[in-house]
Each structure stands twice: as structure tokens, then as C-alpha cells.
Amino acid sequence: QVQPVESGGDLVQPGGSLRLSCTGSGGIFGTYTMAWYRQAAGKERELVASIRSGGKTTYSDAVKGRFTISRDDAGRSVYLQMNNLRPEDTAVYYCHRDFPNGPWGQGTQVTVSP
Numbered sequence: 298q299v300q301p302v303e304s305g306g307d308l309v310q311p312g313g314s315l316r317l318s319c320t321g322s323g324g325i326f327g328t329y330t331m332a333w334y335r336q337a338a339g340k341e342r343e344l345v346a347s348i349r350s351g352g353k354t355t356y357s358d359a360v361k362g363r364f365t366i367s368r369d370d371a372g373r374s375v376y377l378q379m380n381n382l383r384p385e386d387t388a389v390y391y392c393h394r395d396f397p398n399g400p401w402g403q404g405t406q407v408t409v410s411p
Contacts, residue, residue, distance in 0.1 A: 299323055299400070301392040306405030309382055317377040317405060319392030327370035330396035333377045335388035336404075346377060347395060359385075382409045 305317040317333070332347035346356045346366035354366050365378040375392055389404040 301394070301399070301402040303390060303392045303402055303405040306390060306407045308408045308410065310411055311383055311409055313382050313409070314378070314380045315382065315407060317379065317390055317392075317407070319375045319377075319402075321373055321375075321392070321394065321399070326373040329394050329399075331366075331368060331375040332393050332395045333366060333375070334391045334393055335386075335407075336391070337385075337388040340388075342391070345390070348375065379407070382407075384409045384411075 299322050301319050301321040303317060303319050305315060307315055309315055328350050330347060330349045333345040334342050335345050336342040344357060345360055346364055348354045348366045348368050356364060363381045367376045387407060387409050389406050391401060391404040393399060393401060
């Protein structure tokens, strides 16, 4: 097992945008269900978005219409485009292989603040 590597987190003003990237190695990437989670300070980790091998996506109500998850199987990568960011989006964002279940990485910090 090898940890996924997340990148792209930054400090951004409300209304701004960020694009998070995640790269994982090992296995047949195109068969995996991949997901983005986030954990705000003092809160439980929550599912933000997921994408199945066939491309079907799901989103939490909190981010629906603002975030878009996508994948590049050849590049073994998953992306999270985040638009119209709000202060409540501030969290550490994690990429995770939901199926088959995989290890957790270190995450990338997203801070939305005026």
C-alpha cells in the first residue's frame, strides 16, 4: 500500500477557486472508486465528492454546484475543482480510494479567509 499524494491547497479569499490534485500509484487505477474528503478543525472527516470507475459522481450537499471531481486514469490522478469558495470550506482535504479501500495520505490545507 502506498499513500495518495494530495496537492493544490492554498489560502484563498471567499469567492475564489482552487484545484486540488491527487496522485496514486499501484493497481489498476481506472477500476477504483476515488473520493475527496475534508476535515475542518474540531470536526469529523466528511465525504466531499466521489467518482466511480465509470465516471458517475456524487457530491455532498455542502459543495454541490460549486465543486467538480474528475479523474485522469492514464495519469493516475483525481482532481477537485473548487469554485465560489466559502470560509466554511476551510479544512484539510484528503484524497482516498474508497473501493477497494485504501490508505490515507497527509492531505492538503485549504483556507478560505478574507
